[in-house]
Amino acid sequence: MSHLLEVQDLEVKFALRFGDITAIDGVSFTLDKGEKLGLVGESGAGKSVTGFSIINLLSKPGYISRGKIWFEKNEISSYSDAQMRKIRGDRISMIFQDPMMTLNPVFTIGFQMVETIQAHRKISKAGAQKIALEKLKKVHIPSPEQRLGQYPHELSGGMRQRIIIAISLLTDPAIIIADEPTTALDVTIQAEIMDLLQELCETDNMALILITHDLGVVSQVTEKIAVMYAGKIIEYGSTDQVVKHPVHPYTEGLIKSIPGTVIKPGEDLVQIPGMMPTLTNIPPGCAFNPRCYLKDDICMTKTPELKDAGNSVLAACHMK
Amino acid sequence: MFAFIIRRSIQAVLVMLVISLVGFSIKNNMGDPVRDLVGERVTPQERAQIAQKLGLNDPFLIQYGRFVKNALHGDLGTSFIYRKPTLEVILKHAPATIELVLGAALIVVFVSLPLGIYSALKPRSLISRFTMGFSTLGVSVPVFLTAIMFIYLFAVTWHVLPSYGRGETIDLFGNGYWQTGLLTIDGLKHLILPCISLASIMLPLFIRLIRSEMMEVLETEYIKYAWAKGLSPMRIWLVHAFKNTLLPVVTVFGVQVGIMFAFTILTETVFQWQGMGFMFLDAVQRADISLWIAYLVVVAAVFVFVNTVVDILYGFINPTIRIAGTK
Amino acid sequence: AKTLKLGLAADPVSLDPQVQLSGGMLQLSHWVFDPLVRWTQDGQFEPRLATKWERINEYRVRFHLRKGVKFHSGNTFTAKDVKWSFDRMKKSADFKGLLEPFVGVGIVDDYTIDIVTTKPYALLLNMATYFFAMDSEFYTGVDENGQPKDAIKKTTHTFANDNESGTGVFVIKSYEQGVKTEMTRFADYWDKDSKGNVDTFLLMPIKENATRVAALLSGDVDMIDQVPPQDYQRLESDSKVDLVTINGGRIITIQINQNRVEAFKDVRVRNAIVHAINNAGIVEKIMKGTVEVAAQQSPPGYAGYKASLKPRYDLAKAKALMKEAGYEKGFEITMMAPNNRYVNDAKIAEASAQMLAKIGIKVNLKTMPKAQYWDEFDARAADMMMIGWHSDTEDSGNFSEFLTMCYNKETGFGQYNSGYCNKKVDELTLAAQSEIDLDKRASMLQEIEQILYDDAAFVPYHWQNHAYGAKKNFKIKPILNSMNFPYIGDLVIE
Amino acid sequence: MTKFQKFKESYFLYSFKRDKVAIASFIVLVILIILALTAPWIAPMNPYDAHNIDIMDSEIPPMWSDQGESRFILGTDNMGRDMLSTMLYGLRTSILIAVGAVFLQATIGILVGLTAGYIGGKTDAILMRIADIQFSFPYLMLAIFISAIFQAIYGIGSYERLAVPLLIVIIGLAEWPMYARTIRASVIGEVGKEYVEAARVIGLSRPTIMIRHVLPNSLTSLMVISTIQFANAVMSEAALSFLGMGMPVTKPSLGSLIQAGFDFIFSGSWWITIFPGIWLVLFVLVVNLLGDWLRDVLNPKLYKG
Amino acid sequence: MNEDNTILSINNVVKHFDISGGFLDQLRFKKGKIYLEKTTVKAVNDVSLFIKKGETLSVVGESGCGKSTLARVVLGLYPPNSGEVYYSGKRIDNLNHEQMLPFRKKMQMIFQDPYASLNPRKTVQQTLEEPLRFHHPEMSTSEINDKIDKVMEQVGVDQAWIKRYPHEFSGGQRQRISIARGLILDPEFIVADEPVSALDVSIQAQILNLLMKAGRERDLTYLFITHDLSVVRHISTRVAVMYLGTLCELAKAEDLFAKPQHPYTKALLSAIPVVGEKRAKHIKLKGEVPTPVNLPSGCVFHGRCVYANNRCVQEIPVLLTLDNGTRVACHAVEENRIKS
Ligand SMILES: Nc1ncnc2c1ncn2[C@@H]1O[C@H](COP(=O)(O)OP(=O)(O)OP(=O)(O)O)[C@@H](O)[C@H]1O
Numbered sequence A: 001m002s003h004l005l006e007v008q009d010l011e012v013k014f015a016l017r018f019g020d021i022t023a024i025d026g027v028s029f030t031l032d033k034g035e036k037l038g039l040v041g042e043s044g045a046g047k048s049v050t051g052f053s054i055i056n057l058l059s060k061p062g063y064i065s066r067g068k069i070w071f072e073k074n075e076i077s078s079y080s081d082a083q084m085r086k087i088r089g090d091r092i093s094m095i096f097q098d099p100m101m102t103l104n105p106v107f108t109i110g111f112q113m114v115e116t117i118q119a120h121r122k123i124s125k126a127g128a129q130k131i132a133l134e135k136l137k138k139v140h141i142p143s144p145e146q147r148l149g150q151y152p153h154e155l156s157g158g159m160r161q162r163i164i165i166a167i168s169l170l171t172d173p174a175i176i177i178a179d180e181p182t183t184a185l186d187v188t189i190q191a192e193i194m195d196l197l198q199e200l201c202e203t204d205n206m207a208l209i210l211i212t213h214d215l216g217v218v219s220q221v222t223e224k225i226a227v228m229y230a231g232k233i234i235e236y237g238s239t240d241q242v243v244k245h246p247v248h249p250y251t252e253g254l255i256k257s258i259p260g261t262v263i264k265p266g267e268d269l270v271q272i273p274g275m276m277p278t279l280t281n282i283p284p285g286c287a288f289n290p291r292c293y294l295k296d297d298i299c300m301t302k303t304p305e306l307k308d309a310g311n312s313v314l315a316a317c318h319m320k
Numbered sequence B: 001m002f003a004f005i006i007r008r009s010i011q012a013v014l015v016m017l018v019i020s021l022v023g024f025s026i027k028n029n030m031g032d033p034v035r036d037l038v039g040e041r042v043t044p045q046e047r048a049q050i051a052q053k054l055g056l057n058d059p060f061l062i063q064y065g066r067f068v069k070n071a072l073h074g075d076l077g078t079s080f081i082y083r084k085p086t087l088e089v090i091l092k093h094a095p096a097t098i099e100l101v102l103g104a105a106l107i108v109v110f111v112s113l114p115l116g117i118y119s120a121l122k123p124r125s126l127i128s129r130f131t132m133g134f135s136t137l138g139v140s141v142p143v144f145l146t147a148i149m150f151i152y153l154f155a156v157t158w159h160v161l162p163s164y165g166r167g168e169t170i171d172l173f174g175n176g177y178w179q180t181g182l183l184t185i186d187g188l189k190h191l192i193l194p195c196i197s198l199a200s201i202m203l204p205l206f207i208r209l210i211r212s213e214m215m216e217v218l219e220t221e222y223i224k225y226a227w228a229k230g231l232s233p234m235r236i237w238l239v240h241a242f243k244n245t246l247l248p249v250v251t252v253f254g255v256q257v258g259i260m261f262a263f264t265i266l267t268e269t270v271f272q273w274q275g276m277g278f279m280f281l282d283a284v285q286r287a288d289i290s291l292w293i294a295y296l297v298v299v300a301a302v303f304v305f306v307n308t309v310v311d312i313l314y315g316f317i318n319p320t321i322r323i324a325g326t327k
Numbered sequence C: 001a002k003t004l005k006l007g008l009a010a011d012p013v014s015l016d017p018q019v020q021l022s023g024g025m026l027q028l029s030h031w032v033f034d035p036l037v038r039w040t041q042d043g044q045f046e047p048r049l050a051t052k053w054e055r056i057n058e059y060r061v062r063f064h065l066r067k068g069v070k071f072h073s074g075n076t077f078t079a080k081d082v083k084w085s086f087d088r089m090k091k092s093a094d095f096k097g098l099l100e101p102f103v104g105v106g107i108v109d110d111y112t113i114d115i116v117t118t119k120p121y122a123l124l125l126n127m128a129t130y131f132f133a134m135d136s137e138f139y140t141g142v143d144e145n146g147q148p149k150d151a152i153k154k155t156t157h158t159f160a161n162d163n164e165s166g167t168g169v170f171v172i173k174s175y176e177q178g179v180k181t182e183m184t185r186f187a188d189y190w191d192k193d194s195k196g197n198v199d200t201f202l203l204m205p206i207k208e209n210a211t212r213v214a215a216l217l218s219g220d221v222d223m224i225d226q227v228p229p230q231d232y233q234r235l236e237s238d239s240k241v242d243l244v245t246i247n248g249g250r251i252i253t254i255q256i257n258q259n260r261v262e263a264f265k266d267v268r269v270r271n272a273i274v275h276a277i278n279n280a281g282i283v284e285k286i287m288k289g290t291v292e293v294a295a296q297q298s299p300p301g302y303a304g305y306k307a308s309l310k311p312r313y314d315l316a317k318a319k320a321l322m323k324e325a326g327y328e329k330g331f332e333i334t335m336m337a338p339n340n341r342y343v344n345d346a347k348i349a350e351a352s353a354q355m356l357a358k359i360g361i362k363v364n365l366k367t368m369p370k371a372q373y374w375d376e377f378d379a380r381a382a383d384m385m386m387i388g389w390h391s392d393t394e395d396s397g398n399f400s401e402f403l404t405m406c407y408n409k410e411t412g413f414g415q416y417n418s419g420y421c422n423k424k425v426d427e428l429t430l431a432a433q434s435e436i437d438l439d440k441r442a443s444m445l446q447e448i449e450q451i452l453y454d455d456a457a458f459v460p461y462h463w464q465n466h467a468y469g470a471k472k473n474f475k476i477k478p479i480l481n482s483m484n485f486p487y488i489g490d491l492v493i494e
Numbered sequence D: 001m002t003k004f005q006k007f008k009e010s011y012f013l014y015s016f017k018r019d020k021v022a023i024a025s026f027i028v029l030v031i032l033i034i035l036a037l038t039a040p041w042i043a044p045m046n047p048y049d050a051h052n053i054d055i056m057d058s059e060i061p062p063m064w065s066d067q068g069e070s071r072f073i074l075g076t077d078n079m080g081r082d083m084l085s086t087m088l089y090g091l092r093t094s095i096l097i098a099v100g101a102v103f104l105q106a107t108i109g110i111l112v113g114l115t116a117g118y119i120g121g122k123t124d125a126i127l128m129r130i131a132d133i134q135f136s137f138p139y140l141m142l143a144i145f146i147s148a149i150f151q152a153i154y155g156i157g158s159y160e161r162l163a164v165p166l167l168i169v170i171i172g173l174a175e176w177p178m179y180a181r182t183i184r185a186s187v188i189g190e191v192g193k194e195y196v197e198a199a200r201v202i203g204l205s206r207p208t209i210m211i212r213h214v215l216p217n218s219l220t221s222l223m224v225i226s227t228i229q230f231a232n233a234v235m236s237e238a239a240l241s242f243l244g245m246g247m248p249v250t251k252p253s254l255g256s257l258i259q260a261g262f263d264f265i266f267s268g269s270w271w272i273t274i275f276p277g278i279w280l281v282l283f284v285l286v287v288n289l290l291g292d293w294l295r296d297v298l299n300p301k302l303y304k305g
Numbered sequence E: 001m002n003e004d005n006t007i008l009s010i011n012n013v014v015k016h017f018d019i020s021g022g023f024l025d026q027l028r029f030k031k032g033k034i035y036l037e038k039t040t041v042k043a044v045n046d047v048s049l050f051i052k053k054g055e056t057l058s059v060v061g062e063s064g065c066g067k068s069t070l071a072r073v074v075l076g077l078y079p080p081n082s083g084e085v086y087y088s089g090k091r092i093d094n095l096n097h098e099q100m101l102p103f104r105k106k107m108q109m110i111f112q113d114p115y116a117s118l119n120p121r122k123t124v125q126q127t128l129e130e131p132l133r134f135h136h137p138e139m140s141t142s143e144i145n146d147k148i149d150k151v152m153e154q155v156g157v158d159q160a161w162i163k164r165y166p167h168e169f170s171g172g173q174r175q176r177i178s179i180a181r182g183l184i185l186d187p188e189f190i191v192a193d194e195p196v197s198a199l200d201v202s203i204q205a206q207i208l209n210l211l212m213k214a215g216r217e218r219d220l221t222y223l224f225i226t227h228d229l230s231v232v233r234h235i236s237t238r239v240a241v242m243y244l245g246t247l248c249e250l251a252k253a254e255d256l257f258a259k260p261q262h263p264y265t266k267a268l269l270s271a272i273p274v275v276g277e278k279r280a281k282h283i284k285l286k287g288e289v290p291t292p293v294n295l296p297s298g299c300v301f302h303g304r305c306v307y308a309n310n311r312c313v314q315e316i317p318v319l320l321t322l323d324n325g326t327r328v329a330c331h332a333v334e335e336n337r338i339k340s
């Protein structure tokens, strides 16, 4: 149990009016101090749900139905709400996707920063402001003093995402969970933000869980990668290995379908036929079987387990 | 800001012109004010003379022109009933209405805010369900029916509250303009029933509005982010969510306060509350056209004023709106 | 110190007793001013400022005035005040019609006056009830705006509209029209014999009937006027309040306009209408049986009252009459009535419309506030129009002069007659005016009633009464009279 | 799948079947509407026809009271009209007026809202300014105002015949901005969407796009506000009648019935006010309840498929 | 350059949006004076380019740089403030609704948002039918159905879906329907405004393949708008790079990716993350993107450009054509100040 964070056989359900649906089914992974983990997959694969269940902030009908989460040797999945609040935003910070929506439009940047510190530390307003200023400098925001008095709408998207990063740094957390932190931003700014995150993790020895659907981003930033499909991790291992030598047919297809990776311009891209099933009608057996070019009878009936596929990569595929 | 004020003023002037024009064009059919002034024994010739003297027989445009000219000098004509400048009559009746609306507005604010917020936070609790059910019932009962029932129960049957009028009033500034009922026990007692029945129109609306706005705000990303920052529930609800809820509510409140002024016509009639609405209906029934038109003009002005204030207020609490103009 | 809170349907429009001739103004006059004589409950004259009077000749009556009477201003009341008030009254648009028969007031000495008429005039004493004394000194000169203090103006500010100095039992403390009038008992009031003990008299207008009743029932006011008939029972059954009604003598009619509808020219049709309308039913149901059903203009006790004239509701006969006149199939007419002038006016009209439907007359009814109604009435805008009339002189002739004489623009006779004309009625009415032999006069007036009855000149309903409600310890019964001038000065609160 | 099957499987019906309040309201509303529409056939008498009314029958209490008569189940009013019949006819009149008024409001509002929302620019500015100005003016006052104008224009001889259309026009004119605003907001929301642009790329003309593409997509918000406006119109009519500016005494609507009853509130003839009062409240209540439910179901945020 | 097979050309197109509202909104009060102030968004500034038959021209640039606006000007959805648009040599930017109709058949558009681009109240059938019925009223119902069937097959939409409503489909399926609508009139020229940006990678590949296939089979010309450079590289013949409403660089795809000229293009290219490659140091830009309301003077990029000098601040660079046909608007390139 020396991992900073350990997620064990996590299952998350949403209680909908037609009955419960399972959004995450038996997800396990670990994260060490200073380690960077990428969580990739298509929309609806369960990436965000995984992220939110770590800080126990699932939206309304969602609940953790099975599994344990250990953080700094404590089992936080059994924490009460009040106990959890001490960890949220303090030891584990989160960065959301759309910086335009994440900050409360009616409060100044300073207000939103100060309250975060004061929620976790007994500190005067002036003291909190000093910390805020320091962190703003850390994320390379020009004229930080002035920003404290500004409202979110007065800032550009890139600037706001930096401020959100600054807010998540306020309490020097052990882990930052970044849920698609750059999807809403332009390419040039996206690159800057990723640089910044990488730099901060390295200087402050913070762990990062980077949730994204962009394999390119993941492959450049993280050391480990977990590929999700229909609520399960189907491949898990070191980034280099997974990207260069994908084991699971899905990972493979995913990488090949990105223009510019394997295929020459103008030629047809490799495509995975069909689409990811919705949670209400996941096929029996391997969820990927309708789209798989390797499928066999066993794939139609038996759900594959994550197992060692060599080179310290785990994959869930009968055929490998 | 500047453009905003200009726009508002132009709007106000426009409204008043239209209102007064329409008002004027129907004045001849409103009834004959002279008939209200004289006893039934006065001969038609004599009445004609009085009408002549009052300028009631001049052509329409001349009368209207005169009205506009005088209005520009702050003179909105003389009330036949009260034999005083209409503006003065209205000003004297205004405090009663203002106190009524104020009281009702306070009730609305202090009841709808906690109830609305609570039923947004705990939509399934018994109190919330009861509140929502009650508020649906509330919007379905006409205000005059509420008022009649109140009088019947509280005044006539149980004798706990007075049935009509303003009770004991105190001259607030000593100049006879502001008779306030707020400073005497009796005056306050008289306020209770009319205020509650007036508030009963707006209350359900606001509970619903606050509830739905709050629920919407609670779903936003920034509230989720606030949770992720580890803030306490109270802070999230009462600071983060509340302020965002307030924004649309304030705007609607501005409009609704205006509408409340109109509903005073009904409440004031039932409670014989000597305010502007009462005066207005009286003016309609007794064909006091000058007072009638002046009232409309004043009310138009009040609305423009209230809306302007609300917009400015809105600008204050909502940093993303700059009143200056460009969106 | 006893206080009376009186809730009135309408409050006085001014403090000037001569600015408007209306019930409300006359009520106030009786509280703040004093007349030469006033009516008692049983229709007699009671000396007020005049202590006694005698007829000098056909044209002249001498009045002896009360000595030691003070105005509210402190001035002493003398003959010159009576003359001054009379002269001012002659200038009032509202009163000048009433004063037609008078030449003027002659001062004999400080406490004696002669009232002189243009022709022999039987009703001089009746008229003397309108002679309220105003403080001539107080009302002389100019006010702060440079306007003469005695100016009579309805629509603008005048000194007299907002200030008063009478000899009456109450002094105005504050007057806020439409809201509240506050009066206190005049310390120097001459009538020390009065048992009245109201020291403070608050007058509140409460227009809405139900609210006014509620105010009394809830104890917010001590006394109200115009109790609607439907609430009589409620007041009577309430242990804390009393209901007092008194005959009023205001005839309620609906006039039939022969100039607008051809069929109305046929006396059979008019008779059919009168027979179709169940005025007794209306009295029983709408007026709750508290008033007397009428078949003529004059109420019982008036000179013109003819006891043999009986209400004649008979639906079968009405139908037969319609048939006889050739209108078996009926026709359509319009009807108008006020909705805030007489007791249950709109309801009476509505019931009448329903009754007329039964003989095939389809009525398009419109009711409206009186301010609009009088306009329409002047224009004779509908085929049947409601009007109620109370004789100013408490005498039968007055009804015909205004309601049934042929309408004549010059003389002003028949001013409120919409569409009936019979020369005989005119002749008789005029003759009765200057007939001072009271018996002869009475038979003339009764003859008029008979003609109108036979002609079915209008639809008579009932004589409206006055209904007051008061808390039990307010002994209002003795102070009421059929003129509807509650003498609050004499009110005893136990 | 047929339309009907589709409807049977829809979320709409599903959530309706689960909501007891909605079902109850719907049933009550349907019953009330049927009662109102069939009033001429099922009412014991026609209270609008003076032939049937006898003043001598006035103020008879409900059947079950001591002086009640079996002829008049719910008693009679002060004119001798059967309460039950009058309430049925009154509801019918109220519904008629409300439907007419809502229809008028919707017509004006949709025209203005569509024009303003789609054309935009100056047209939009002017139209919305007018709507704003009118909107900031309380409708009750406007209604009184318009009512005075119409009475002035048409005189009063034919008032009885004109009262229903007049009230429709009055309430309709006083409340159209609500529609205009909603439609405009929804149109602006829709016009920004790409399917409208796609229609333009195809070459469809503006009116076609507005009517065939934009309007159908604004129907949801239209439906929701229509229920509110319908309830409002019933209340407005009642308020106007209460102030004596509504239906004539001879053809009472629910509002004028309550108003007439107000005079009898202390007299012991409670049924004259209470029955029409309950009747009105019940009707408005079920409309509002259904409106609430509709709003929840049709809320685009909740309703995705 | 061969002008003959040019299908579309735009010359000096300028499109500004007035967002200052009514007369009263424009009133300003400053230093005791009242004056009117108009606020305009300068979305497209003096852009000229042409597209040859059969090629795919991509327009790339950051959000708000005027890509979509340009596309809409081309299709006549926005009238340009100045400049001209020619289609097959005929000027089309000044045509009225009727005159434009023949061109509408030839030019179609595919949109970004698969959820907003289909009318939620129309079935697939109705959506596909509408353009046909409008432009070919003479076609019989069976002809129309045949046509619809054919197109649906081509874009891979199941025939059984025809009576369904858009909300019953996934994003990728909707995008296919959208493409079917674009193809149903047999156009020659298609403007695709970020057709794959909202889709997942695996679906994105399907759609891109579909678009390329349709392009080949029907000899289509694409104006392809995107901000995803890897997509651009994959499908384009030529690429136009836009920044703040101006065209900075226009080059053959392979040239652009091999040897970008404009400093902005360089920065853009260096920012693309490539799968399996560790982050190469990308070129950092200074400052913030200015708003198109207050355009910078001179070269719009000067505020963020490391090569900017005085001339860049003052003088607007014109497009100059390099040897390989690449056109670039940059003083630094012209003066050869950039050492690569
Ligand atoms: N509040 C909710 N109610 C019901 N189902 C939900 C809810 N939130 C998420 N889900 C379901 O859980 C599954 C996983 O969702 P999640 O948000 O984790 O996907 P994701 O991988 O983050 O996708 P994206 O890339 O679109 O953000 C989805 O199929 C979604 O339908």
Ligand SMILES: Nc1ncnc2c1ncn2[C@@H]1O[C@H](COP(=O)(O)OP(=O)(O)OP(=O)(O)O)[C@@H](O)[C@H]1O
Pocket (backbone or CB within 6 Å): E017, E018, E019, E041, E042, E043, E061, E062, E063, E064, E065, E066, E067, E068, E069, E070, E227, E292
């Ligand atoms: N109809 C309009 N009215 C006002 N401004 C507009 C309008 N359309 C576009 N703009 C503005 O013009 C500028 C360019 O917009 P455009 O949509 O062309 O950008 P884009 O390059 O397509 O961006 P994105 O990648 O975000 O789609 C933006 O600042 C935008 O706000």
Ligand SMILES: [Mg+2]
Pocket (backbone or CB within 6 Å): A047, A048, A049, A179
């Ligand atoms: Mg997600």
Ligand SMILES: [Mg+2]
Pocket (backbone or CB within 6 Å): E067, E068, E069, E193
């Ligand atoms: Mg775009």
